[in-house]
Amino acid sequence: MPRHKLIASESDVSIEVDVGKDNEFSLYYVEVEENSQGGQEKQTTRDGKRRRERNGEVSRRRASEKRTTEVDTKRAEKKHEKRHKTARKEGEKHEKRQRRKNADEEEAEEESNKEKKNIKNERTKTLRRDDEKEKDVKKKRKKHVKNEEDNANSGKTKQKDCHDMPLKEKKKKRKKPETTSESESKSESDSAPESKDNQAVGVLGSLTPEELEKLKEAVDERKKLIATMRGKPWPMKKKLVVLRESQEFVEKYEGALGKGKGRKLYAYKVMIMKKWMKFQRDFENFKTACIPWEMKIKEIESHFGSSVASYFIFLRWMYGINMILFGLTFGLVMVPEALMGKPYGSIPRKTVPREEEASAMNFAILWDFGGYAKYSVLFYGYYNSQRAIGWLKFRLPLSYFLVGVGTVAYSYMVVIRTMARNANEEGGGDDTSFNFSWKTFTSWDYLIGNPETADNKFASITTSFKEAIVEEQESRKDDNIHLTRFLRVLANFLVLCCLAGSGYLIYFVVRRSQKFALLGLENYGWWERNEVNMVMSLLGMFCPMLFDVISTLENYHPRVALQWQLGRIFALFLGNLYTFIIALMDAIQLKRAEEEIVKKNMTIWQANLYNGTVPDNSTAPPITVHPADIPRGPCWETMVGQEFVRLIISDTMTTYITLLIGDFLRAVLVRFLNNCWCWDLEYGFPSYSEFDVSGNVLGLIFNQGMIWMGAFYAPCLPALNLLRLHVSMYLQCWAVMCCNVPQERVFKASGSNNFYMAMLLVILFLSTLPAIYTIVSIPPSFDCGPFSGKTRMFDVIQETLESDFPAWFGKMFSYASNPGLVLPFLLLLVLAIYYLQSTSKTYKRVNMELKKKLQTQNEENKKKNKLAALKAANELEQARKAGEQRSSSASDLGVNEESSSIDEAGHHRQAGQNGRFIHPSQSQHTQNSEPPVSSTHTTTRPPASRGHTSSGHLPGHPQQPQKNSHSNRR
Amino acid sequence: MGGTSSKLPKDLLSEYQELTFLTKQEILMAHKIFSELQDRENGLYSSRVSMEKILTLPELKSNPFRKRICHVFSTSDMKDGSLSFEDFLDLLSAFSDSATLEIKSHYAFRIFDFDDDGTLDARDLEKLVNSLTGETDDTRLTGEEMRQLISNILEESDIDKDGTVNLSEFQHVISRSPDFVSSFKIVL
Helix, strand or coil: CCHHHHHHHHHHHHHHHHHCCHHHHHHHHHHHHHHHHHHHHHHHHHHHHHHHHHHHHHHHHHHCCHHHHHHHHHHHHHHHHHCCCCCCHHHHHHHHHHHHHHHHHHHHHHHHHHHCHHHHHHHHHHHHHHHHHHHHHHHHHHHCCCCHHHHHHHHHHHHHHHHHCCCCCHHHCCCCHHHHHHHHHHHCCCHHHHHHHHHHHHHCCCCCHHHHHHHHHHHHHHHHHHHHHHHCCCCHHHHHHHHHHHHHHHHHHHHHHCCCHHHHHHHHHHHHHHHHHHHHHHHHHHHHHHCCCHHHHHHHHHHHHHHHHHHHHHHHHHHHHHHHHHHHHHHHHHHHHHHHCCCCCCCHHHCCCHHHHHHCCCHHHHHCCCHHHHCCCCCHHHCCCCCCECCCCECHHHHHHHHHHHHHHHHHHHHHHHHHHHHHHHCCCCCCCCHHHHHHHHCCCCCCCCHHHHHHHHHHHHHHHHHHHHHHHCCCCCCCHHHHHHHHHHHHHHHHHHHHHHHHHHHHHHHHHHHHHHHCHHHCCHHHHHHHHHHHHHHHHHHHHHHHHHHHHHCCCHHHHHHHHHHHHHHHHHHHHHHHHHHHHHHHHHHHHHHHHHHHHHHHHHHHHCCCCCCCCCCCCCCCCCHHHCCCCCCHHHHHHHHHHHHHHHHHHHHHHHHHHHHHHHHHHHHHHHHHCCCCCCCCCCCCEECCHHHHHHHHHHHHHHHHHHCCCCCCHHHHHHHHHHHHHHHHHHHHHHHEECCCCCCCHHHHHHHHHHHHHHHHHHHHHHHHHHHHHCCCCCCCCCCCCCCCCCHHHHHHHHHHCCHHHHHHHHHHCCHHHHHHHHHHHHHHHHHHHHHHHHHHHHHHHHHHHHHHHHHHHHHHHHHHHHHHHHHHHHHHHHCCCCCHHHHHHHHHHHHHHHHHHHCCCHHHHHHHHHHHHHHHHHHHHCCCCCCCHHHCCCCHHHHHHCCCCCCCCCCCCHHHHHHCCC | CCHHHHHCCHHHHHHHHHHCCCCHHHHHHHHHHHHHHHHHCCCCCCCEECHHHHCCCHHHHCCCCHHHHHHHHCCCCCCCCCEEHHHHHHHHHHCCCCCCHHHHHHHHHHHHCCCCCCEECHHHHHHHHHHHHCCCHHHCCCHHHHHHHHHHHHHHHCCCCCCCEEHHHHHHHHHCCCCHHHHCCCCC
16 A cells, blocks of 8 residues: 555544544543554554564654654554455555554653653553563464463463453453553553563463463453454444454464363364354344345335334234144144045045035035035044054044144243243333433334334324423313213223123124024025124224224323223123133034934934844944945034134134225225315325224234134144235235325334233133133044044043053153142142242332432432532632643643542542543633643643543442443443 | 355455344345445445435435434544445444344434534433424424423433433433334344
8 A cells, every 4th residue: 555545544533533522532532542552452463573673663752752653654564565465455444544543642642641741651661561571472472382381471461361351341352461451551550560560571481271271261251252242332443453353362372272182172162163153143144034024024114113013023923923833733633634544535524424415515615614624634523533543653632632732832932931021121111210311312213214204203202292291391180070080981881881782792693693503504695604703803893993982082191092992902802702602612512412412313323224133243244334424423623613713714804805995995095086075085084094003913812812712623723824814914014005104193112012912811811711621621522533432632641641651651640640749739839939929029129229229329429429520620720720821731630630539539439420520621721721831732632541531420330430430431 | 146245255244244233134235235325426436435325225314313323333534424334334233123222322322412522411402302303393392392301301311410411321211211222223
């Protein structure tokens, strides 16, 4: 790179550093300094061979700063020549700039050093000495890496490093040991590093395993630094430099660490680790690449903000869960039965009965999941009770049972885990002590990329500000509280009426449909056959609207109103579902009564069949009857499965049709009729619809509940649901993008996530209840399904234990399951829950107390700070009066030091605050007095130590020592 | 890969992955977008893309803080808010899904610190509120409301009562907010 370019970049840097505002500089001063140090260190090591030369330079530089620039440039050039050819141009350039900056900084540093005569000079000396020694070390190391002595040396330095590291900012963990010592010498007293240096010199010749250990630690530190680097708010250039240095370091010393035999192993381990890391990263990449619909959701996010997108993310999550459920049922139940079980038509339960044969292929029947669909793997009844099927001896009944249990267990696990994770993330989100600040700092949704949405967001933010202000001003004005109360009671009454009415309607319809079923469905039309599902879907569609109207009576705050609305819809859905289930239970009882009759008839039929032959002659060949002609029971399980499948289908249909009519048609009408209408349709009455996040989420949740409930009796349900969700994803994405407008009332996405999850959990629980009830308490049908012939479905476990496991296992199991053991175990569980609950309560209380303590601490701090600031100001004032213009800057420093020392004597933690309080007045003072001596810009700049302390303490941790207080600001 | 890989060497790519919260695909995507922006800079080719070009990205177009974002992430010596590719990656990393609260809040603070003085004072807050309420007059807050609002904010967040909100106070406030991490996101 040509020389003039270097110079140009240098001037650039000087502009950046010097012309910048004073304040700004003080803020980012430390960062720049760090940068420069990084560069400096690097340079130092790279130029290890030129140690002597550089030593000369150093002394020269100390003599005159003016020349430093020149020297540095020279050095840079040399280094440039030396540089690897493959080095990237960009990196090179910026490294150079770093170096320039560095040189500049050094210059400044030294100027200030000069001013702070005694102490600072010494410091510089230490610094230089450090430099030199390290260079020594580096040089040796480079020449013979194998030399253990060098390792010892570096180990020693490292050791020092490690001791300081935990205390210090991670940032200071720089590649080369000198960095730490340097920064240390800067921030701490000057004698300490010196003595440490001496120590280092003393142990230079020996190597102990302890020191090796230290070196290892240092390497580990580097590794940690590499791992956490991405979490540091530095510009990329700096990160790159530090990363490369750290990697170099790690590579260099990792291999040299192990001794003898251990070395190979260690190197091998390191290599494996590296490969593993790479694999992990690739796997991570692969995983993110596998997440479907990322772009679609992103697009929606940018148009509608995160709340609408949260619905789609929820949908995707559901899709994932259903995928697993589907995999389980499909892979372990449906496929084995279809491949290895007896083929269709071999036994009665796998054959369409004679009287249905004619219509079994009709589309209407199939659509209703009758006919051939009914006698297929899709439903419970088709499965055979044969204990083991196929050449694999697959235990199908057992598998069926376990999959049923497993799907529910898996769902519980996933939902609860997600909830716990969400709760973690939320933290203490519900305290309102930062209402206004949150509104200001966090209300903008950075995902919004659509001007229209942005406008809506502006408007909603403004409204929320205004609301908050008004609320703050007049805490509560109750105009006619009686009327409000009356209206609210009335509204709740109306809602209850609606709920009861809808419940009764469903019950009525289900009973009627049973009557129809008894009389034979063929005599009725489409409506009669689908009455139940249609009524349920219609209720689900119109009742929420009704609730919405009713809720306007109540005059709640929008957020509260939304919660009420959600609660009511939830209750409605739940009520409907449970009415449906109760009606279904009735149906089950009817079927079972029918089954009894069939059983009786069966014996008569058999007797008729063997009419004339001797029934007890077992050797006679049985008369072959086609399986379709054999009478059979009604199989209530299949009936339940069918009901659920129909429900899902009709629910899906209504959802899609509502979407098409309610959203799409409306949008089309509004869009095209607007030109020839008497009022503005787009902004007037019909307008475009908004995307109803909460309603949609509720719909999804209930749909899932039905899946959980029905999946045991219809293994095809997860597959159907998967299909539905898949279509929903595309259809709703499309509908949202083409015919919805962004919401005006924004429902916060993150806060509600756990709310949805909680609802999902409730639904999961409520939907497993009836399923478990039927499994446990109703005997299975005698002639269909995998559990036929058993008294209870769970007997399959018993059977497996008896026949497939050794006797002792069964015995053990029976011991374990006797009440004497189960009850204490349950008791233990309850106790554990109680214990955990009380501990969490205690933690909560402790948390609250800590919060209080912090607040009082802050109050105290405030007072002390004020005092300290006053004192400092006074002293400054005095110093200003006393000092002549010539020594103004020096006296300034003295005051600062004094005040901070006073402070330290009293309260250590005050230092950071103190520095900050002093700083503005002091810099002002310097500006006011305009010291003639300091004609250069550097004098107005606060010295390094003050730059460090210019930040305040962390409010949450006021007792942290000074060092930590600046770590917070990065 | 072709053109992309020739511009973005493999080891640099892995370093970028190490240093940002972005995945490989995201980095490549960012690189693609960035090169497109570069190419539109007719005539001379430079490693930086001016702020105006960056602001044409749809992700930033409607953001009221777009200029601040550019300024904060720019390492340009000219203070013109132009971004190099690495600055651009920094930006995306800070706004990515997996970035930590700490880094997000750090950059949020710098974005809100309109005068770059290291604290949020009343003027910064006023500017911030004005950016949030939009440019039009009908959504603006009145002077009285603004005063009230700012005093409320300071009362809540300014723990040491020095009249400004500094970084640690800001992070303290932000860390309790339930929405910040989910909304402080920009996805390409």
